Amino acid sequence: xxxxxYFLPTLKENPSEAQIVSHRLMxxxxxxxxxxAGIYAxxxxxxxxxxxxxxxxxxxxxxxxxxxxxxxxxxxxxxWRESERYDAYGPEMLRFKDRHDREMLYGPTNEEMITxxxxxxxxxxxxxxxxxxxxxxxxxxxxxPRFGVMRGxxxxxxDAYSFDLDKAGAIRAYNRMFxxxxxxxxxxxxKAIPMRADTGPIGGDLSHEFIVLxxxxxxxxxxxxxxxxxxxxxxxxxxxxxxxxxxxxxTSLYAATDDMHDAxxxxxxxxxxxxxxxxxxxxxxxxxxxxxxxxxxxxxxxxPNGEPVTVEMGSYGIGVSRLLGAIIEASHDAAxxxxxxxxxxxxxxxxxxxxxxxxxxxxxxxxxxxxxxxxTTVLYDDRDLRPGAKFADMDLVGVPWQLIVGPKGLAAGKxxxxxxxxxxxxxxxxxxxxxRLTG
Amino acid sequence: xxxxxYFLPTLKENPSEAQIVSHRLMxxxxxxxxxxAGIYAxxxxxxxxxxxxxxxxxxxxxxxxxxxxxxxxxxxxxxWRESERYDAYGPEMLRFKDRHDREMLYGPTNEEMITxxxxxxxxxxxxxxxxxxxxxxxxxxxxxPRFGVMRGxxxxxxDAYSFDLDKAGAIRAYNRMFxxxxxxxxxxxxKAIPMRADTGPIGGDLSHEFIVLxxxxxxxxxxxxxxxxxxxxxxxxxxxxxxxxxxxxxTSLYAATDDMHDAxxxxxxxxxxxxxxxxxxxxxxxxxxxxxxxxxxxxxxxxPNGEPVTVEMGSYGIGVSRLLGAIIEASHDAAxxxxxxxxxxxxxxxxxxxxxxxxxxxxxxxxxxxxxxxxTTVLYDDRDLRPGAKFADMDLVGVPWQLIVGPKGLAAGKxxxxxxxxxxxxxxxxxxxxxRLTG
Numbered sequence: 001x002x003x004x005x006y007f008l009p010t011l012k013e014n015p016s017e018a019q020i021v022s023h024r025l026m027x028x029x030x031x032x033x034x035x036x037a038g039i040y041a042x043x044x045x046x047x048x049x050x051x052x053x054x055x056x057x058x059x060x061x062x063x064x065x066x067x068x069x070x071x072x073x074x075x076x077x078x079x080w081r082e083s084e085r086y087d088a089y090g091p092e093m094l095r096f097k098d099r100h101d102r103e104m105l106y107g108p109t110n111e112e113m114i115t116x117x118x119x120x121x122x123x124x125x126x127x128x129x130x131x132x133x134x135x136x137x138x139x140x141x142x143x144x145p146r147f148g149v150m151r152g153x154x155x156x157x158x159d160a161y162s163f164d165l166d167k168a169g170a171i172r173a174y175n176r177m178f179x180x181x182x183x184x185x186x187x188x189x190x191k192a193i194p195m196r197a198d199t200g201p202i203g204g205d206l207s208h209e210f211i212v213l214x215x216x217x218x219x220x221x222x223x224x225x226x227x228x229x230x231x232x233x234x235x236x237x238x239x240x241x242x243x244x245x246x247x248x249x250x251t252s253l254y255a256a257t258d259d260m261h262d263a264x265x266x267x268x269x270x271x272x273x274x275x276x277x278x279x280x281x282x283x284x285x286x287x288x289x290x291x292x293x294x295x296x297x298x299x300x301x302x303x304p305n306g307e308p309v310t311v312e313m314g315s316y317g318i319g320v321s322r323l324l325g326a327i328i329e330a331s332h333d334a335a336x337x338x339x340x341x342x343x344x345x346x347x348x349x350x351x352x353x354x355x356x357x358x359x360x361x362x363x364x365x366x367x368x369x370x371x372x373x374x375x376t377t378v379l380y381d382d383r384d385l386r387p388g389a390k391f392a393d394m395d396l397v398g399v400p401w402q403l404i405v406g407p408k409g410l411a412a413g414k415x416x417x418x419x420x421x422x423x424x425x426x427x428x429x430x431x432x433x434x435x436r437l438t439g
Numbered sequence: 440x441x442x443x444x445y446f447l448p449t450l451k452e453n454p455s456e457a458q459i460v461s462h463r464l465m466x467x468x469x470x471x472x473x474x475x476a477g478i479y480a481x482x483x484x485x486x487x488x489x490x491x492x493x494x495x496x497x498x499x500x501x502x503x504x505x506x507x508x509x510x511x512x513x514x515x516x517x518x519w520r521e522s523e524r525y526d527a528y529g530p531e532m533l534r535f536k537d538r539h540d541r542e543m544l545y546g547p548t549n550e551e552m553i554t555x556x557x558x559x560x561x562x563x564x565x566x567x568x569x570x571x572x573x574x575x576x577x578x579x580x581x582x583x584p585r586f587g588v589m590r591g592x593x594x595x596x597x598d599a600y601s602f603d604l605d606k607a608g609a610i611r612a613y614n615r616m617f618x619x620x621x622x623x624x625x626x627x628x629x630k631a632i633p634m635r636a637d638t639g640p641i642g643g644d645l646s647h648e649f650i651v652l653x654x655x656x657x658x659x660x661x662x663x664x665x666x667x668x669x670x671x672x673x674x675x676x677x678x679x680x681x682x683x684x685x686x687x688x689x690t691s692l693y694a695a696t697d698d699m700h701d702a703x704x705x706x707x708x709x710x711x712x713x714x715x716x717x718x719x720x721x722x723x724x725x726x727x728x729x730x731x732x733x734x735x736x737x738x739x740x741x742x743p744n745g746e747p748v749t750v751e752m753g754s755y756g757i758g759v760s761r762l763l764g765a766i767i768e769a770s771h772d773a774a775x776x777x778x779x780x781x782x783x784x785x786x787x788x789x790x791x792x793x794x795x796x797x798x799x800x801x802x803x804x805x806x807x808x809x810x811x812x813x814x815t816t817v818l819y820d821d822r823d824l825r826p827g828a829k830f831a832d833m834d835l836v837g838v839p840w841q842l843i844v845g846p847k848g849l850a851a852g853k854x855x856x857x858x859x860x861x862x863x864x865x866x867x868x869x870x871x872x873x874x875r876l877t878g
Contacts, residue, residue, distance in 0.1 A: 007506050007569055009560035033556060035511055035518075036543070041556055042509040044571075050509070067446050070481040070489070072474055072593045073512060073576060074545075079474075096535035098592075099580045104475070106513075106545075117472060117480055121448030130446055132483075137512060137576070141538045153537075154511045 001346070003381040003393075007044050010393055020216060022328035023148030025337050029397045031324070031345075038145025038153035045397065046324070048345040050156065053323050054135055056187050056342065057158050064180035064239050066131040066160050071113050073137055077103035079112040082297050092140045106139035111293050111315060114161040118311070119299040125165050125309060128301065129173055133160030135320060150218075150281070150325035160316040165303065167290065170312035174206065174288045175243040177316040181210050181284050182232040182250065184318065189340025190327060192283055193227050195255040209257060210284035214329040217279030222266050223255035225274040281326040288314040331421075337398030338421050346379040348437055349399035353387045353406035363415070364405050367430055374438040395420065403433055440785070442820040442832075446483050448472075449832055459655055461767035462587030464776050468836045470763070470784075477584025477592030484836065485763070487784040489595070492762050493574055495626050495781065496597050503619035503678050505570040505599050510552050512576055516542035518551040521736050531579045545578035550732050550754060553600040557750070558738040564604045564748060567740065568612055572599030574759060589657075589720070589764035599755040604742065606729065609751035613645065613727045614682040616755040620649050620723050621671040621689065623757065628779025629769060631722055632666050634694040648696060649723035653768040656718030661705050662694035664713040720765040727753040770860075776837030777860050785818040787876055788838035792826045792845035802854070803844050806869055813877040834859065842872055 008030045017034075018024040026032050031046030042050055058068065077095070080086035094106040107113070114132055122130060135158045145153050162173035178194065185192035190212050197209040211221050213228070230250065237246070254270050256262065257280070266275065291310045293299070300308035319326075331338045341347060348371055352364040361382075368380045379399055381390045387406070394402055404416040414427040417436065428436065447469040456473075457463040465471050470485030481489055497507065516534070519525035533545040546552070553571055561569060574597045584592050601612035617633065624631035629651050636648040650660050652667070669689065676685070693709050695701065696719070705714065730749045732738070739747035758765075770777045780786060787810055791803040803819065810817045818838055820829045826845070833841055843855040853866040856875065867875065 005504075007508075007560060007571060030560070033559065035552060035555075036513070036515045036541075039511045039513055041511060041552065043556070043560070044506045044508055047507055047509050065444075067483045068486055069446075069483055070486050072478045072480060074475070074478055074578065074593055076475045091538045094535070094537065096533070098533065099530045099582065102475075113474060113480065116474075117482070120472065121446060121469070121482070132446060139513065143538065154513055 001379055004383050020147050022325040025328050026148055045345040049343055052343040060180045060184040061133050064176045066133045069132050070134045071110050075105055075107045083112045083293055094139045094141045108138055108140045115293050115297045115299050118163050124302045129164045129169055131160055131162040149321045156321040158318040158320050162314045164312045167312055170288055174314050175247045176239050177286050178247050179237055179243050186233050188343050191228055193223055193255055194250055195257050206288040208286050209282050211280035212283050212326045212330050213278045213280050216329045217281045220258040221280035222261050223276050224253035224270045225276050227253050283323055283326050284318045286316045336396035339398040341400045344400050346377045346399050348378045349394040349402045350378050350380040351390045351404045352382050355382055355384055357407050360407050370434050440818055443822050459586050461764040464767050465587055484784040488782055491782040496757055499619045499623040500572050503615045505572045508571050509573045510549050514544050514546045522551045522732055533578045533580045547577055547579045554732050554736045554738050557602050563741050568603045568608055570599055570601040588760045595760040597757040597759050601753045603751045606751055609727055613753050614686045615678050616725050617686050618676055618682050625672050627782055632662055632694055634696050645727040647725050648721050650719035651722050651765045651769050652717045652719050655768045656720045659697040660719035661700050662715050663692035663709045664715050666692050666694055722762055722765050723757045725755045775835035778837040780839045783839050785816045785838050787817045788833040788841045789817050789819040790829050790843045791821050794821055794823055796846050799846050809873050
């Protein structure tokens with residue numbers, strides 16, 4: 001994409017309404033704009049990142065055997081009366097009446113709706129297990145929306161729902177999602193640590209939060225340093241096999257959020273030099289809640305002997321839009337965002353330092369075409385601006401690799417390749433730089 | 440995907456609430472389920488089709504130079520007061536108050552919001568032209584929602600908005616979308632004919648509807664047969680060049696919907712044997728409306744001499760979820776849906792006629808793996824059911840190619856390849872069938 005044509009309205013000044021760094025940087029780098037309190041429009045670069053995150057979430061859900069559906073945003077109040085949550089849910093639920101005076105709501109979550117879909121579509125234990133997920137916008141009418149997309153009102157969530165014949169099956173489903181979550185966050189370049197959690201209003205008796213460590217995190221967290229060092233992507237995962245040993249490996253070490261923290265246990269089970277006391281941001285939450293919804297809503301299947309069996313359920317959420325904020329909180333510097341490669345809006349930034357110089361521009365156009373031909377996404381800064389402004393914008397937007405093309409270097413047959421994260425720079429011939437980025 | 444594990448709740452009986460064939464077939468083949476009047480959940484196979492349609496729409500919008508954003512579903516009433524449409528819009532607009540008693544609405548369209556985003560982000564004529572689009576759920580509180588996804592209340596729409604310095608630029612933007620629409624619908628296997636249209640509540644003075652011909656269409660249409668025979672996909676399109684001749688070629692022939700029809704002109708300009716009088720379904724609508732919104736909402740840029748210039752706008756819609764219904768109306772038979780290959784939920788259906796026969800199952804598993812390894816999507820019917828039920832389900836779901844594997848054929852080294860559309864069948868060795876489908 002040529003920056004001269006791209007809609008990337010960066011801001012020079014810090015917006016006064018933004019209290020945290022991710023919110024400031026998302027506004028400054030032209031990723032989002034607030035439309036109403038806690039309601040954002042995603043501009044082209046921000047939407048590219050959001051879609052990259054969605055893609056990774058989807059690939060890992062599919063790999064773990066979940067099947068994608070899409071439930072609507074608007075639900076009938078009657079659904080929530082069946083589960084007895086309609087009156088219990090507070091003013092965070094956005095409620096309204098349609099033109100025929102029927103009570104409706106904007107879904108804050110989908111346990112009820114998916115239970116109805118399952119109940120109508122699955123009749124026999126032979127069709128189990130099932131795990132259905134969707135990636136859809138939700139609305140929670142927060143009293144004080146803040147921190148940008150980290151605590152918005154309209155937000156994008158991936159929520160999966162598992163259905164099994166018995167508790168053992170449900171735990172296997174839980175474990176598949178547990179491992180899929182480890183992989184999902186790791187692929188985004190995040191250290192997300194599963195921590196035993198309170199089940200809250202969703203209910204149930206087994207639950208983990210996945211917490212990204214970031215100095216600016218919303219809550220204090222405590223864990224064993226080994227958990228930070230573990231790497232799931234180097235491990236072979238067989239979703240058809242027994243994942244319990246893998247899950248045990250991650251859950252046997254101490255990890256707790258503030259409200260579940262037990263200082264005595266922390267000190268007695270973790271050696272002093274391996275104790276991590278940090279701050280964290282929740283990016284995922286998984287629940288096993290048994291028959292809490294299926295029994296109230298009569299979701300049964302015919303069991304092996306024909307008798308009705310109330311299905312065992314779990315639900316599994318990832319805060320897709322929130323992840324942008326969390327990733328920026330965990331990965332930025334004074335100059336701007338540092339995107340992990342897998343989710344960056346563009347992989348390469350190409351800086352033309354002298355657009356009115358035919359030789360420089362010819363070199364840039366050739367590099368731009370060569371990289372795109374190899375499937376690499378490129379943001380080409382062809383604007384008629386001084387180099388300093390281009391360096392600043394490219395650092396702010398956080399493109400992982402920068403190719404800097406100027407008349408002096410080019411006369412010597414060289415261009416500069418800069419790594420946004422490390423700041424490392426190397427001079428290379430254009431062909432060598434292209435090979436390095438596409439090899 | 441193995442059908443034994445897939446969530447594809449097909450129905451044997453025609454649902455009584457469905458009045459038209461696409462609605463019946465979408466329910467029967469397990470693509471969607473109604474959650475409330477005019478509000479649908481998309482089940483796995485239906486969502487696969489919807490995403491395929493989205494992908495084609497996105498690729499063609501991007502190719503035509505439009506940039507993707509995502510605006511939220513919920514808007515502030517104040518936005519619509521700026522354009523003076525809040526009071527004018529009828530009860531189709533879903534209105535409500537949030538917990539702080541602020542007037543909000545579920546967006547039925549986005550002219551106002553995109554104008555604000557443009558106004559805040561673009562300052563100079565040098566940044567023009569711009570075309571921003573999104574693919575987002577909309578809500579229109581129809582008094583009588585019906586015909587399934589063809590006239591739902593919550594529906595998925597692609598809407599693009601162009602911004603230009605003058606009318607000539609706006610017409611160029613209009614032409615780019617005109618040609619992109621021809622390509623978009625053609626890639627989906629549809630004959631969609633542009634017809635001069637009334638501009639209605641959007642306003643403006645130039646507008647075309649894109650109409651798919653289908654016997655069961657909602658309105659009568661009249662056009663020259665040459666328009667039906669034209670093929671845009673065989674033509675070279677240069678979005679940077681002058682598209683007016685191409686647009687003229689498509690607009691110089693007679694084409695009109697019922698309300699714009701001029702019988703005398705039809706008969707005087709179209710030879711009798713080239714007159715098409717048919718029924719059609721609207722799947723796209725494009726508008727040039729000049730400064731209707733930009734003047735009311737003060738969307739200006741600094742012109743070449745620094746003076747403020749009110750931008751010229753157009754908007755361009757495609758009914759993404761409606762397209763599923765339209766495609767089925769245009770492409771089905773008594774047995775079920777006939778999906779065009781580009782948007783089918785799976786390209787190949789693999790039917791194991793004897794799952795308890797080790798040889799047959801081994802052959803199926805090998806074919807399944809070989810096709811998937813080549814990137815072909817396969818729905819593998821491995822269920823323990825009689826052949827007749829499998830044939831019926833695969834025809835109902837409308838997978839374009841069927842591979843039928845039974846013990847008798849296999850003993851002779853053959854499997855059967857059936858084309859869903861033509862019904863043509865051919866016996867081939869398994870390797871030859873795989874080569875034919877992936878070559």
